[in-house]
Amino acid sequence: MPNFIMSYLGSTVTPGEAGNQFWALIYVFIIFTGVSVAVMAMNWLERKALAHFQIRLGPMRVGPHGLLQPIADALKLMLKEDIIPTEADQFVFWVAPLIGLLAAFAVYTVIPFGPSQAVSDMNIGILFMLGVSSLGVLGVVVAGWASNSHYPLIGALRSSAQMVSYEVAMGLAVVSAILMTSLNEQGTGTLSMIGIVQAQQRQGVWFIFKFFPLGLIAFVIFAIAMVAETNRAPFDMAEAESELTAGYHTEYSGLRWSLFMLAEYAAMIAVSSIAVALWLGGWMRPFPNLLHAPVWDFIFSLFPALTFFGLAAIAVVGVVRMPSHSFFRIQRVGLAGFAALLAFIALLLLVIAVAGRSADTSLAARFREGIDYVYWFVLKVAVFMYLFIWYRATWPRYRFDQLMRVGWKVLLPISLGVLILTAIVGVVAS
Amino acid sequence: MNDRSNLDLDAPATPYLDSNELIINMGPQHPATHGVLRVILKLDGEKVLGTECVIGYLHRGVEKIGENRTYTMFNPYVDRMDYVAAVSNGLGYCEAVEKLMNVEAPARAKYIRVVLTELNRIASHQLWLGTHALDIGAMTPLFYTFRDREEILKIFERYCGARLTTHAFRIGGCQYETYAGFEKDVKNFLSFVAPKIDEYEALLTTNRIWLERTKNVGVISGADCIALGVTGPVLRASGVQWDLRKAQPYAAYSEFDFEIPIGTNGDTYDRYLVRMAEMRQSLRIIEQAVNGIPEGPIMAKVPKVIKPPVGEIYHSIEAPKGELGYFIVSDGSTQPYRLRVRPPSFVNLQALDRMVRGLLVADVIAVIGTIDIVLGEVDR
Numbered sequence: 143m144p145n146f147i148m149s150y151l152g153s154t155v156t157p158g159e160a161g162n163q164f165w166a167l168i169y170v171f172i173i174f175t176g177v178s179v180a181v182m183a184m185n186w187l188e189r190k191a192l193a194h195f196q197i198r199l200g201p202m203r204v205g206p207h208g209l210l211q212p213i214a215d216a217l218k219l220m221l222k223e224d225i226i227p228t229e230a231d232q233f234v235f236w237v238a239p240l241i242g243l244l245a246a247f248a249v250y251t252v253i254p255f256g257p258s259q260a261v262s263d264m265n266i267g268i269l270f271m272l273g274v275s276s277l278g279v280l281g282v283v284v285a286g287w288a289s290n291s292h293y294p295l296i297g298a299l300r301s302s303a304q305m306v307s308y309e310v311a312m313g314l315a316v317v318s319a320i321l322m323t324s325l326n327e328q329g330t331g332t333l334s335m336i337g338i339v340q341a342q343q344r345q346g347v348w349f350i351f352k353f354f355p356l357g358l359i360a361f362v363i364f365a366i367a368m369v370a371e372t373n374r375a376p377f378d379m380a381e382a383e384s385e386l387t388a389g390y391h392t393e394y395s396g397l398r399w400s401l402f403m404l405a406e407y408a409a410m411i412a413v414s415s416i417a418v419a420l421w422l423g424g425w426m427r428p429f430p431n432l433l434h435a436p437v438w439d440f441i442f443s444l445f446p447a448l449t450f451f452g453l454a455a456i457a458v459v460g461v462v463r464m465p466s467h468s469f470f471r472i473q474r475v476g477l478a479g480f481a482a483l484l485a486f487i488a489l490l491l492l493v494i495a496v497a498g499r500s501a502d503t504s505l506a507a508r509f510r511e512g513i514d515y516v517y518w519f520v521l522k523v524a525v526f527m528y529l530f531i532w533y534r535a536t537w538p539r540y541r542f543d544q545l546m547r548v549g550w551k552v553l554l555p556i557s558l559g560v561l562i563l564t565a566i567v568g569v570v571a572s
Numbered sequence: 573m574n575d576r577s578n579l580d581l582d583a584p585a586t587p588y589l590d591s592n593e594l595i596i597n598m599g600p601q602h603p604a605t606h607g608v609l610r611v612i613l614k615l616d617g618e619k620v621l622g623t624e625c626v627i628g629y630l631h632r633g634v635e636k637i638g639e640n641r642t643y644t645m646f647n648p649y650v651d652r653m654d655y656v657a658a659v660s661n662g663l664g665y666c667e668a669v670e671k672l673m674n675v676e677a678p679a680r681a682k683y684i685r686v687v688l689t690e691l692n693r694i695a696s697h698q699l700w701l702g703t704h705a706l707d708i709g710a711m712t713p714l715f716y717t718f719r720d721r722e723e724i725l726k727i728f729e730r731y732c733g734a735r736l737t738t739h740a741f742r743i744g745g746c747q748y749e750t751y752a753g754f755e756k757d758v759k760n761f762l763s764f765v766a767p768k769i770d771e772y773e774a775l776l777t778t779n780r781i782w783l784e785r786t787k788n789v790g791v792i793s794g795a796d797c798i799a800l801g802v803t804g805p806v807l808r809a810s811g812v813q814w815d816l817r818k819a820q821p822y823a824a825y826s827e828f829d830f831e832i833p834i835g836t837n838g839d840t841y842d843r844y845l846v847r848m849a850e851m852r853q854s855l856r857i858i859e860q861a862v863n864g865i866p867e868g869p870i871m872a873k874v875p876k877v878i879k880p881p882v883g884e885i886y887h888s889i890e891a892p893k894g895e896l897g898y899f900i901v902s903d904g905s906t907q908p909y910r911l912r913v914r915p916p917s918f919v920n921l922q923a924l925d926r927m928v929r930g931l932l933v934a935d936v937i938a939v940i941g942t943i944d945i946v947l948g949e950v951d952r
Contacts, residue, residue, distance in 0.1 A: 196715035292596045296618070296933070376709060376781055538781045539709025541934045542618055 151505070156336070158251075158262025169261045173250045181407040182212040188531050195535035206477035207460060215400075222396035227289065230393065234288035239394070239401035242281025246408035248274045253415045254336045256425045256515030267335035268316060271416055272309070275371070278409055279305040282373075282390050285402070289393035297389030300379045300542055305371055307546055311553035312367035315360040318557070318564040319420040322349050322357070325568055339424030346431050348423040353567050356560055361421040363557045365526075368413040370549065372406065375534035379542050414526035415519075422522050425515035443495045443510055446517040450488030457481035593621060600629050604707045604937045607947030611924070611936065618932045623925045627918075630951040638911035643669050643743060643878040646911070651737035653915065654949040656699050658737050659692035659728075660891040666741045667822055668887035668898035672880040673743075675872050681745035682824040683865040687758060688731065688740055689823070690854040690861070694765065695724040696892035697847045697854075701772060704844070704941035708785050713775055720768045723761050730757065744874035750865070758862045762855055769851055776844070786841035790927040790939035793838055800926065801919045804894025806943060809846045810838030816890035823889075828860045840942040847944075879906055893917050893944050913952060917945040 157165035193200030201208025252267040286298020323341035324331030370377040498510030599610035608629035651658035702714035725735040794810040833849030835842030888897030894916030903909040
């Protein structure tokens with residue numbers, strides 16, 4: 143048994159591919175907790191960033207700078223009364239949030255955090271991702287239907303139409319990225335998520351810059367479609383608060399409602415991951431060709447540690463700037479503790495970066511590599527998360543018919559054109 | 573439903589492509605009906621076939637209260653109608669009673685009244701802009717407008733102690749002299765808010781989504797507006813140049829130089845532009861007024877007990893939302909025999925059905941926002 147467990151550590155493929163159930167399970171566990179924590183962090187970040195866009199402070203009371211607010215919210219939602227309307231279809235009402243959540247989380251099995259840092263490397267990875275993530279619409283439709291109420295019904299119909307429409311443009315944009323993977327000697331493309339990133343590695347260019355501006359346009363189309371796909375502003379028709387009170391989850395409360403919330407944020411992270419893997423070079427660090435000397439490798443491997451040091455520094459500034467009134471004592475101690483935790487993580491990362499600086503196959507080096515991969519991937523995804531918040535703070539909401547027009551009459555023709563042009567340019571180039 | 577119903581709810585539903593009409597209640601508890609307005613929508617999918625407004629959830633019988641209070645005692649009540657533009661309400665009421673008594677407020681009082689009323693117009697438009705944008709999905713302008721509206725409310729608070737329901741004016745003039753530094757505060761506010769209005773416009777005026785959501789939405793022609801009695805920015809956005817401040821000047825408005833912005837299409841976007849321009853014109857008026865406040869008394873000679881002669885009077889002013897009129901019948905006693913308010917919100921709201929027929933649910937929200945109603949005034 144220990145052999146079975148240890149044998150994977152030397153391998154360079156994903157646990158799923160190596161057939162190692164144990165490590166696959168560990169990865170699933172890490173991803174599940176990681177995504178849950180990310181959703182909580184995102185919840186806090188969204189409220190804070192949105193507040194600062196809007197000259198407010200956001201949560202400030204629960205924990206220093208509201209850091210414990212997501213936990214308090216989660217507790218509150220769990221303790222709330224679980225209401226199922228009498229007129230609702232009990233079973234379907236019960237199962238709808240689970241469908242949404244499962245669809246959002248299942249996608250994470252193939253997200254390539256690194257060449258071996260994924261649960262599995264399916265050879266139809268991207269298809270699996272698109273297919274499963276679009277199952278999320280089922281949860282929405284079913285929730286709206288089961289609520290047996292007008293507003294949720296309209297909300298559900300809106301969002302199902304919207305998600306299905308934008309899937310088309312999204313799919314075509316994805317296909318044009320997949321076409322680019324086939325630009326090698328053998329002329330074989332791949333649908334595997336890891337394969338797509340490796341294709342970018344081999345061709346030495348992120349697909350966003352490939353065949354400029356074709357890659358860029360496809361990326362932009364995907365970036366727009368993914369906002370619509372996740373029902374976020376400015377395409378948040380489904381939960382257009384001012385029109386439909388809360389859209390498809392109007393009748394939901396407590397834990398069930400929080401499952402929808404969790405699914406929404408998990409889906410946001412998932413689609414951002416697709417965009418990162420397909421166009422932004424996945425786990426690759428910036429300028430791998432231009433700055434390829436070992437010293438650059440070392441410098442870039444310091445970034446994770448530096449990031450955490452930066453976060454710790456921000457927390458320290460927060461401690462210093464906190465009013466010296468005794469009322470803030472607990473908050474000050476808490477924030478200082480948080481800063482210490484961040485600094486400790488940073489130190490740990492620094493030690494790993496230094497210990498694993500040689501490019502051999504030692505455990506430390508492999509560990510350092512893994513951290514680098516995950517770091518760059520997560521950083522790119524985080525940029526998208528910030529964009530989601532930024533959109534929400536800036537733009538009004540599209541009307542439903544306008545949204546459909548944008549999807550079918552603007553994005554679809556452009557993505558078709560890009561696809562055809564990419565194919566032509568690809569043939570000419572090879 | 574009675575005969576006057578727009579919806580004819582009892583009629584058999586007409587099937588459209590295998591589907592039935594949907595009747596949904598928007599409100600009275602709904603985030604975007606600006607209070608307790610209830611709109612019954614008859615929908616074909618998302619298309620609005622008809623609407624019916626149900627009002628009265630905030631009815632307090634203000635007019636009846638007026639018959640049972642003395643003229644002086646009723647003055648604070650008018651603030652509670654359009655509570656976001658309380659100063660305008662007070663101005664209309666005080667001027668109506670003054671007209672009935674044949675008293676004229678002194679010039680200094682008139683100037684102070686103009687300054688405060690125009691400040692209140694800006695505050696009202698700011699609140700409208702924030703909530704209207706929020707309805708259309710743009711969250712951020714709300715906080716910007718509230719930040720800047722706060723400065724106006726601070727001036728009110730320093731002037732008369734109240735922020736919202738100000739009760740700033742008295743019959744015959746103003747009760748309070750301006751506080752020391754009033755003029756400086758107002759001038760500071762003028763230079764503070766002018767760039768802020770540009771800031772709101774930067775967020776919205778050329779925003780593609782904002783344009784799509786507001787252009788050609790809720791179009792109403794000038795003739796329709798006049799037929800329905802619609803006044804205020806809604807009327808002016810339809811291209812009718814009618815502003816009581818110019819048409820029948822009251823207070824000291826005839827002494828100031830300002831323009832009446834008008835629109836051309838009568839759609840939601842034009843109404844937005846008209847109100848933005850009105851804010852700038854208000855700044856102009858305030859600047860002229862605050863620089864020219866004459867010396868002198870602030871109260872005319874009015875008896876302690878106000879007993880207007882027998883007669884009736886209709887006096888109207890240009891409130892931020894449109895023509896605000898007071899019709900007072902006096903029987904010579906200390907209390908009005910009959911008091912009737914012509915509220916702009918109530919009259920303008922009647923144009924809702926005309927504006928939203930054939931549009932989508934999302935447009936109903938945009939149109940309710942653009943009419944700029946305050947339910948306190950609609951229901952009274």
